[in-house]
Amino acid sequence: MASEVAEALKQIRAGEEEARRIVSEARERAAKILAEAEEEAKRMSEQAREEERRLAEEIFQRFVKEGEAEKEKIIADAEKEARALKEQARKNEEKAIEAVLEVLLGFR
Amino acid sequence: MGVGEILERIKEEASAERERILREAEEQAKEILEEAKTSLEKRRLAVKMREEKRGEEEKMRIIRSARLEARRIKWSAEQEITNEVFENAKKRIKEVKEKGFKGKSYREILAGLVKEAAISISSPLTAGETATGETAENAVKEGKSEESVELEVLVSEEDANFVSQSLLDKISAEISKEEGIKIHLSLSTERIKASGGVIVRRKDGKVEVNNTFEKRMERFMPILRENVARILWK
Numbered sequence: 297m298a299s300e301v302a303e304a305l306k307q308i309r310a311g312e313e314e315a316r317r318i319v320s321e322a323r324e325r326a327a328k329i330l331a332e333a334e335e336e337a338k339r340m341s342e343q344a345r346e347e348e349r350r351l352a353e354e355i356f357q358r359f360v361k362e363g364e365a366e367k368e369k370i371i372a373d374a375e376k377e378a379r380a381l382k383e384q385a386r387k388n389e390e391k392a393i394e395a396v397l398e399v400l401l402g403f404r
Numbered sequence: 405m406g407v408g409e410i411l412e413r414i415k416e417e418a419s420a421e422r423e424r425i426l427r428e429a430e431e432q433a434k435e436i437l438e439e440a441k442t443s444l445e446k447r448r449l450a451v452k453m454r455e456e457k458r459g460e461e462e463k464m465r466i467i468r469s470a471r472l473e474a475r476r477i478k479w480s481a482e483q484e485i486t487n488e489v490f491e492n493a494k495k496r497i498k499e500v501k502e503k504g505f506k507g508k509s510y511r512e513i514l515a516g517l518v519k520e521a522a523i524s525i526s527s528p529l530t531a532g533e534t535a536t537g538e539t540a541e542n543a544v545k546e547g548k549s550e551e552s553v554e555l556e557v558l559v560s561e562e563d564a565n566f567v568s569q570s571l572l573d574k575i576s577a578e579i580s581k582e583e584g585i586k587i588h589l590s591l592s593t594e595r596i597k598a599s600g601g602v603i604v605r606r607k608d609g610k611v612e613v614n615n616t617f618e619k620r621m622e623r624f625m626p627i628l629r630e631n632v633a634r635i636l637w638k
Contacts, residue, residue, distance in 0.1 A: 304407040311411040315418030322422035326429030333433035337440035344444045351448065352455045359459025363466030370467070374474030378481035385485040385636040389492070392635040394506075396493035399624050399631075400601075400617045401505055402516045 482633070489632050490621070497600050497617060501566075511566045514602060518557055518567075518589065519575050521604035521613035526553045526585045553585065554607040556592040563600055567591055 385392075398404050405413075501510045508516075559567055572589035579587055589604075596603055598616035605612030621628070 307407050308410055308414070311414040315414045315421075318418040319421050319425070322425040326425045329426070329429040329433050330436070333436040337436050340437075340440050340444060344447065348448060348451045352451050355452060355455035356459045356462065359456070359463040360466070363463035366463070366467050367470035370470040370474050371477070374477040377474075378477050381478060381481050381637065382485055385482075388636050388638070389485070389489060392489045392632045393493045393496060395631050395635055396489060396621075396628055397496060397500065397505060399628055400493065400497070400620050401500065401508075401513045402520055402615070402620075403506065 482637075485636060486629060486632055489636070490628075494599065494617070494621075501562075501600065510600075511571065514559070514563065514566050514600075515571055515575055517602050517615040518572065518604055519579060521602060521615045522555055522575065522579055522587055522589060523583055523585070524613045525555060525604060525606060525611050526579070526587050527583065551586070553587040555587055555589050555604055556607055557589055558592045558594055558596045558603040558605065560598050560600065561595045563602075564591070564595065567602075 500513070504510055505513065557567060557572060569591060572591060576587050576589045579585055596616065598618055601616035601618075601620060603612055603614050603616060
């Protein structure tokens with residue numbers, strides 16, 4: 297009878313030991329799952345940094361390109377206007393020279 | 405309860421605990437990844453907003469700079485033509501000496517410049533600055549207005565041929581008649597370096613009016629520029 301009880305206790309202890317092992321392994325696995333998740337989050341963040349750098353450059357360059365296009369138009373318009381100013385002035389240049397001479401020569 | 409049942413119970417409890425631990429870990433891992441995604445989305449949005457603002461500022465800087473450059477281009481064109489007008493006017497002076505201008509000979513033009521300068525020096529109402537700071541008005545106050553004001557006319561070597569004593573006498577007579585001022589003009593032997601025009605000065609050298617073309621150009625430049633611009637782009 298005593299030996300049967302001892303055997304039963306032995307089996308129960310073994311069962312408890314097995315239970316602790318199962319729980320312990322589960323905790324180890326859980327820690328690994330969390331570590332992997334943290335690692336994945338970190339990897340995602342690093343990968344995103346590179347994408348953010350590209351996005352930043354892309355957005356900035358898009359505005360620069362728009363600015364440069366506007367600049368070209370402004371300069372082209374100004375050059376056109378400058379040519380028109382010169383053309384208009386050339387028509388009246390003789391009158392202007394005469395006006396200068398009138399003052400230099402004491403006509404007025 | 406038999407040993408078999410106890411063992412089965414222990415095993416079941418351990419399994420349940422393992423499932424709970426793993427389930428919680430999976431849930432936490434999922435949360436970690438969700439939070440990471442949310443955070444990244446926020447970061448991306450912040451980057452987008454920051455770069456759009458920076459880009460817009462850069463775009464505006466480029467446009468402002470272009471507008472300045474555009475103004476410079478137009479201003480430069482205006483200056484080019486305006487300067488051309490002054491340069492051509494200077495070149496035209498040689499032609500004026502040969503052919504005259506607007507029906508007047510160069511001799512008559514010089515006479516006009518002498519007359520204008522002489523009146524300016526001699527008139528008590530016109531206070532011309534002297535080299536020493538004395539004015540023509542003071543000169544007259546000194547009691548010399550009763551006497552004939554002695555003035556000399558300085559011209560360039562080239563223009564000396566256009567000015568004779570008889571011309572200066574005629575001008576003196578005209579001034580006396582028109583302004584009631586007695587003056588005597590004589591041609592100085594001193595020659596000046598100028599493209600044309602005259603300098604008229606009191607014989608004591610205290611008062612002079614520089615009516616050379618260079619000085620007139622300098623004196624009237626602000627108004628000339630205004631007039632030229634108005635004529636060129638009216």
